[in-house]
Amino acid sequence: MKSFCRDTWVEVDLDAIRANLETFKRHLPEKTDIMAVVKADGYGHGAVHVGKEALASGADSLAVALLDEALILRRAGITAPILVLGYTPVESIVTASELEVELTAYSVEWITEANDILQKNDHKPVGIHVKTDTGMGRLGVRTKEDLLAVVGALEECSKLKWTGIFTHFACADEPDTTHVRRQHDLFQSFLQALREANKKLPTVHCCNTAAAIAFPDWGYDTIRLGIGLYGLYPSLYMKERADVILTPALALKTRIAHVKKADEPFTVSYGATHTAQPDEWIATLPIGYADGYSRLLSNRGEVLYNGTRYPIAGRVCMDQIMVSLNSTEAAVNDEVVLYGKQGDEEISLDEIADLLGTINYEVPCMLNYRIPRLYLRDQKVTDVFHPLTMKHSSHENVNI
Ligand SMILES: Cc1ncc(COP(=O)(O)O)c(C=O)c1O
Structure with missing residues (x-):
């Protein structure tokens, strides 16, 4: 039997995925890791295949938008760290624990409730990346006070581990860098507030593809590489910059x-x-x-x-x-x-x-x-x- 019965198909060039990942590795400081973003079924390319190829090519971890997407990756045998970037309903903390998948959090209430749920049946602890909203207006804590409260709450929780802190840029792909610089300044001030409160910083990340191209020095511990992994540029402006050459997959x-x-x-x-x-x-x-x-x-x-x-x-x-x-x-x-x-x-x-x-x-x-x-x-x-x-x-x- 043929593997499909209508001759319409997508071809995904795994060599292109590898080449794009290696291009970013060369572009970034050596200490900066790559988290390959394979949400939305790897931007339509296939999350499992792209995820495996990215990890085999030097990515250190994967990111998805939904816990269900992480489940597919685990079922496919991927054991690397996976971060869910979006909101996860608190009851799903048990699934995250079972799958050993890290979640994003930004509220004291969610953190307290998640910890209570895990404690009830003595589930394994879950890693949490704290999201800061520095100018995207989507998810995350918006003030230093809220950030310190969230981190303080996490430290009280025996079943949650504070494993990351991040933000997401709204305009990193544009020629006018005012907004992205303002966001980065605010992110830095958040990190500084944590240091001043004697907090040991976990994995720090802020760059998507555009920011990784334009500001490789802002790579911190890892970047979250999405569109560039697939060989596409985040905007036509970024394509014209041409200091990072990508291959569409x-x-x-x-x-x-x-x-x-x-x-x-x-x-x-x-x-x-x-x-x-x-x-x-x-x-x-x-x-x-x-x-x-x-x-x-x-x-x-x-x-x-x-x-x-x-x-x-x-x-x-x-x-x-x-x-x-x-x-x-x-x-x-x-x-x-x-x-x-x-x-x-x-x-x-x-x-x-x-x-x-x-x-x-x-x-x-x-x-x-x-x-x-x-x-x-x-x-x-x-x-x-x-x-x-x-x-x-x-x-x-x-x-x-
Ligand atoms: C939180 C977050 N990080 C990283 C990315 C990856 O962005 P890009 O595909 O522009 O690299 C996305 C994608 O939208 C995202 O939502």
Whole structure:
């Protein structure tokens, strides 16, 4: 049996993941570790595969947004430290204890309650990173007083260990550094207040990809590397700086399901917004908005066929799209690249993000469970994971 039955797939180049991680290692001070951020299923690339590759390439720990995401990593046999960056309902502290996963906290009440819950059945202690809000306005303590209260509460808890302190930058990817510098100054003053209160600082971290590129000296003990790990830049401004060269890891590909040449004009797709003209070739591709290929690309997106760009003809359907190949003849099963390189041409995730009016982060995150992920090393498929059928299979069955 084939490992997937529709020829639409994502390729993730594990060599690119490794190269990007090593690029950041070289860019950062030697003492600074890397926490690989694999939330949202590794930004759509696959958290388990990316997490394992990052750890094998020199990352020291992983970060996710939800405890459920950490569970998937542990089930896959990953034993490295994992931090949950987001809010975790206090009852889930038991799961964190069982999984040996660290959580983020920023309130005395949550800390006290979590400790009580763990004490009741003598669960193992849980590591806690204290989040400070220095200008993101999302999660975290906002004053020195609150910070000292939270740390003081943690020190009272036998079942919680204070293992980290961090903040998150809102504008580190912008040319104007006023906001990020203000946030960093405040973070430093928080650290200073802790030192003055004779607290021994645990793992300190503040940099995301953008801050790690722009301010490597702010790496402290570790950075939280997300988008850069996947070979994407946090903003076009960051891409232009070009002092850190990254390799995109993801490509989205498919094969022509049907192709026809217009003998006379006919309309294409819902709403009949494209009319094929005589001698125009129209190819039908088996991917649609239900896969995460946005309907906003209707009549706007392009694909690569034989290394040349061709436009989406008509509206993106739920499971299919049509492409105008102009006068180029094509055959069923021919490969088409939706995102990535073919020949000398490339359709980057930045280009798609621009068409969609969003950021590159969102584009791979949209690619969902209907699309199998193929993992490549040395240009060869080494593993296949199809989230829809939840099956790993060997690469022998893959027809690429
Ligand atoms: C708290 C936190 N840290 C780190 C990251 C990684 O950011 P980036 O992908 O820009 O490197 C994120 C991502 O949004 C985050 O929410």
